[in-house]
Amino acid sequence: xxxxxxxxxxxxxxxxxxxxxxxxxxxxxxxxxxxxxxxxxxxxxxxxxxxxxxxxxxxxxxxxxxxxxxxxxxxxxxxxxxxxxxxxxxxxxxxxxxxxxxxxxxxxxxxxxxxxxxxxxxxxxxxxxxxxxxxxxxxxxxxxxxxxxxxxxxxxxxxxxxxxxxxxxxxxxxxxxxxxxxxxxxxxxxxxxxxxxxxxxxxxxxxxxxxxxxxxxxxxxxxxxxxxxxxxxxxxxxxxxxxxxxxxxxxxxxxxxxxxxxxxxxxxxxxxx
Numbered sequence: 001x002x003x004x005x006x007x008x009x010x011x012x013x014x015x016x017x018x019x020x021x022x023x024x025x026x027x028x029x030x031x032x033x034x035x036x037x038x039x040x041x042x043x044x045x046x047x048x049x050x051x052x053x054x055x056x057x058x059x060x061x062x063x064x065x066x067x068x069x070x071x072x073x074x075x076x077x078x079x080x081x082x083x084x085x086x087x088x089x090x091x092x093x094x095x096x097x098x099x100x101x102x103x104x105x106x107x108x109x110x111x112x113x114x115x116x117x118x119x120x121x122x123x124x125x126x127x128x129x130x131x132x133x134x135x136x137x138x139x140x141x142x143x144x145x146x147x148x149x150x151x152x153x154x155x156x157x158x159x160x161x162x163x164x165x166x167x168x169x170x171x172x173x174x175x176x177x178x179x180x181x182x183x184x185x186x187x188x189x190x191x192x193x194x195x196x197x198x199x200x201x202x203x204x205x206x207x208x209x210x211x212x213x214x215x216x217x218x219x220x221x222x223x224x225x226x227x228x229x230x231x232x233x234x235x236x237x238x239x240x241x242x243x244x245x246x247x248x249x250x251x252x253x254x255x256x257x258x259x260x261x262x263x264x265x266x267x268x269x270x271x272x273x
Contacts, residue, residue, distance in 0.1 A: 014082055021089035026076075029103045034115030040074050042098050048074035050120035050154075055107050055140060056127050058200055060088030060100075065198035067092075067100040073120075074099050078113075080106045107140040114152040122149060122159045126202045129168040129235060129252050136233035141172040143229055146179035150220050159218050162190060162203075164211040165250035167238035174231035176216070180223030183216055190215035211248050236260070 018025065026032065032039050037047040049072045054063045057077030067075040077088050077100065085104045092100045105113060107127075127140040136142055141161060149159060159181065163169050176183060187193045190213040191203075203213060232238070236256060240246065243261045 014086055017086035017090065018082065021086065021093050024089045024092045024097075024100065025085060025102050025104065027104070029105060029109075029113040033113060034118060036076070036114070036118060037074055040099075040101060048072060048099060050074070051076065051114075051118060052121040053078060053110070053114070053119050053123070055110070055122060055124045057088055057102070058084050058125070058202060060084075060091040060102070062123070062125055062198045062200040062203075063088060063100060064091050064095050064097065067097050068095065069198075071099050074101070076100075077102045078105050078107065078110070080104065107145055108148070110145075111148040111151055116151055117154045119152050120154050120157050122153065122157070124159070124161045125200050126163055126206075127168075129163070129165045129250065131167070131235040131253055131256065133234040139168070139171075141168070141175055143175045143178050143227060146175055146181065147227075150179065150181075150223070153220050155220070157220065158184065159220075160215065161218070162213050162215040163250075164206045164213055164248070165235075165252075166214060166240075167235035167250070167253070169214040169216075170238040171231065171233075171235060172216070176218050178227040178229065178231070180221050180227070181218040182221040183218050186216045188212065188214050209248070211250075 036051045037049075041047050051074045052066070054066070054075065054077045057063045057079050060077055063075055063077040067073070079085055079088065079102070082104065085102055089102045092102065103113065107124075124140050128138070130136065130138045137144060139145070153159065161172060163172075173183075190197070191207065206213065235253070239253075239257065239260070243257055243264065246257065249257050
């Protein structure tokens with residue numbers, strides 16, 4: 001989801017991988033809406049205690065670690081990238097998990113896959129930022145998406161969001177407020193605050209690059225009337241004034257930041273005495 005792709009091994013055949021791990025890939029998820037906990041339970045066992053969704057699960061490291069920690073909870077990983085689906089399903093089967101599944105779908109499909117109030121929790125880890133204004137509707141934390149999530153989240157459910165992208169995080173804060181969510185907690189250095197929390201593959205690479213993870217946990221709150229989008233949709237508008245002081249430039253904005261730096265430097269040189 002985040003736009004950084006790992007190189008595939010030479011012997012990687014996507015179709016063969018998808019077929020080999022098909023037992024944990026649900027190709028008709030809408031048919032299970034409202035009965036995921038019962039229908040996904042192993043034969044002869046009681047339904048799962050609750051259902052949680054990992055949107056944009058990538059290769060599944062975070063999903064697998066979460067499922068291992070709570071075997072009585074059903075964890076569903078959602079990803080539209082076939083390579084990620086193949087790797088995540090492989091990791092689930094190799095871990096011997098009976099409480100994790102992969103759904104090949106987009107974040108915009110959530111409302112048709114789950115019934116009202118079916119999810120006890122959602123995570124959105126390091127989604128693609130889509131910095132340009134015209135692509136704002138594709139963001140998983142855009143107002144429209146957050147309103148859709150409200151429909152499938154249980155009354156006391158939580159939605160956790162993590163990103164290394166400060167402009168996206170700033171934008172997301174405006175969207176959660178507009179969509180009527182209550183921010184339960186917020187961190188500008190999630191890994192320092194939660195050193196033992198499960199890691200995704202992407203976060204491991206971020207740490208090596210010196211990035212800090214920004215995170216929030218929210219609950220559905222009151223929404224008195226349909227919200228009106230009043231936030232700036234271009235992530236450029238959420239960059240700091242001092243671009244030269246940036247120690248880390250989030251993925252996807254390197255070229256933008258360099259161009260803005262050069263433009264501001266030229267403007268400063270023209271007005272200098």
